Amino acid sequence: MLELLLFIAGxxxxxxxxxxxxxxxxxxxxxxxxxxxxxxxxxxxxxxLTAYTGITLTSIKILTIAVLIFLLNPVVSHAxxxxxxxxxxxxxxxxxxxxxxxDYP
Amino acid sequence: xxxxxxxxxxLLIVSIVLIFTSIICMFRVIxxxxxxxxxxxxxxxxxxxxxxxVLLSVFYERSIFLDLAIAYSLINFLCPLILVRTMxxxx
Numbered sequence: 687m688l689e690l691l692l693f694i695a696g697x698x699x700x701x702x703x704x705x706x707x708x709x710x711x712x713x714x715x716x717x718x719x720x721x722x723x724x725x726x727x728x729x730x731x732x733x734x735l736t737a738y739t740g741i742t743l744t745s746i747k748i749l750t751i752a753v754l755i756f757l758l759n760p761v762v763s764h765a766x767x768x769x770x771x772x773x774x775x776x777x778x779x780x781x782x783x784x785x786x787x788x789d790y791p
Numbered sequence: 792x793x794x795x796x797x798x799x800x801x802l803l804i805v806s807i808v809l810i811f812t813s814i815i816c817m818f819r820v821i822x823x824x825x826x827x828x829x830x831x832x833x834x835x836x837x838x839x840x841x842x843x844x845v846l847l848s849v850f851y852e853r854s855i856f857l858d859l860a861i862a863y864s865l866i867n868f869l870c871p872l873i874l875v876r877t878m879x880x881x882x
Contacts, residue, residue: 693801697808700839704812707819707835713827716819720831723812724838731805731842735849738801747857748845751864755838758868762834769875770827 689737696730703727712778713770717763724759728752802850809839809846826878830871837867 703723710716732752736745771786816839819832841860848856 690801693805697805700808700812704815707816707832713825716828716831720835723835728838728842732845735845739849744854744857751841751845751860754861754864755841758864759838762868762871765872765875766827766830769879772879775825775827
């Protein structure tokens, strides 16, 4: 029962993240959708697979992969956003405030 | 028993959702206006591939796919970082 709930939550987050990657207007909002898709969806599905297999060596390896995704994907997202700002990609016109441009002009 | 039917197997449904969302993200890789957009789409597809390896490992009960998933997650971490560093130093 727990794994079914986690499977449904992960699939929902994956679908909405993919819709956000298509529909959002500029790089930074697309990166926001992509990060939710990575951590929320992938971690939910991996925890559901851990509950599906029970406590074995396989579930310990799946938990290792979950910790790797949880640690490494935000680093990549941060580096992508920083490089996009340094290359001069402007946010969309409806953006209200840009704090990074104020702090590092 | 409902769980015996293959059409309501949760692993099959999750793998179909993963393939469908990968095709949607491939749209951003092909038509993205900037380089960063293409890298975002490719990184998201890479994470879905890692989850798909784990699904294959649970479905076929072969633990070699888990080692492949760990190696692919490290490659998926290093590749964008090296590309980003190269783009920062040339600009």
